[in-house]
Amino acid sequence: QLQLQESGPGLVKSSETLSLTCTVSGGSISSNNYYWGWIRQPPGRGLEWVGSIYYSGSTFYNPSLKSRLIISVDTSENQFSLRLTSVTAADTAVYYCARIGSGNLHSWFFELWGRGTLVTVSS
Amino acid sequence: SFVLTQPPSVSVAPGKTATITCGGNNIGSKNVHWYQQKPGQAPVLVISYDSDRPSGIPERFSGSNSGDTATLTITRVEAGDEADYFCQVWDNRIDLLYVFGTGTKVTVL
Numbered sequence A: 001q002l003q004l005q006e007s008g009p010g011l012v013k014s015s016e017t018l019s020l021t022c023t024v025s026g027g028s029i030s031s032n033n034y035y036w037g038w039i040r041q042p043p044g045r046g047l048e049w050v051g052s053i054y055y056s057g058s059t060f061y062n063p064s065l066k067s068r069l070i071i072s073v074d075t076s077e078n079q080f081s082l083r084l085t086s087v088t089a090a091d092t093a094v095y096y097c098a099r100i101g102s103g104n105l106h107s108w109f110f111e112l113w114g115r116g117t118l119v120t121v122s123s
Numbered sequence B: 001s002f003v004l005t006q007p008p009s010v011s012v013a014p015g016k017t018a019t020i021t022c023g024g025n026n027i028g029s030k031n032v033h034w035y036q037q038k039p040g041q042a043p044v045l046v047i048s049y050d051s052d053r054p055s056g057i058p059e060r061f062s063g064s065n066s067g068d069t070a071t072l073t074i075t076r077v078e079a080g081d082e083a084d085y086f087c088q089v090w091d092n093r094i095d096l097l098y099v100f101g102t103g104t105k106v107t108v109l
Helices: none
Strands: A003-007 A011-013 A018-025 A035-041 A048-053 A059-061 A069-074 A079-084 A093-101 A109-113 A117-122 B009-012 B018-023 B032-037 B044-047 B061-066 B069-074 B083-090 B098-100 B104-108
Touching: A003 A093, A018 A035, A018 A093, A018 A117, A035 A109, A048 A069, A048 A079, A048 A093, A048 B098, A059 A069, A109 B032, A109 B044, A109 B083, B009 B018, B018 B104, B032 B061, B044 B061, B069 B083
Parallel strands: A011 A117, B009 B104
Antiparallel strands: A003 A018, A018 A079, A035 A048, A035 A093, A048 A059, A069 A079, A093 A109, A093 A117, B018 B069, B032 B044, B032 B083, B061 B069, B083 B098, B083 B104
């Protein structure tokens, strides 16, 4: 059964870089049928799509984060990663990684999620 | 950007029906997906493509989508259905590919 697990520092200082990795187990990240994505949720608030990546390296970013965001993939390690630069308190959130599928149709959704990791930006 | 509006909260008695709406401009022309998020847990997909239930999701969960409103319906509500529910659409015609609704807290009385 495929599982996703986020890892990375739980505390990041303001103006520094937030780095997280999602490790995929029980299946290959190099699948033609899926994208892989990051979603975040500030405490007590709603969900926000951060960005997505295909195993080939093609990326799609939330326009509001695009200037500070890099998502990369390491197929040899079955992992994908997020780097968000110049963080502020507004970036404090639970960050989830997820597998994105389409059911072989024409829309995409987050069909499997990691448990999430809380990242707090401190001043 | 495309905005999806949900009521902040819905209250329902056990055994009754909960109706959660997701409003957006001509949302009926898009495919809507729904997630359930229990406290302290990651979201779980409960409905895809407006009305399809993934494996393992009870038949009590159903969905519809038409005009400017998509709807998630939970029949015979149980205490375990108490959670936040989010709708989501994908649209490659806009920069923000994935849009989530504002979320609805379902409280079982």
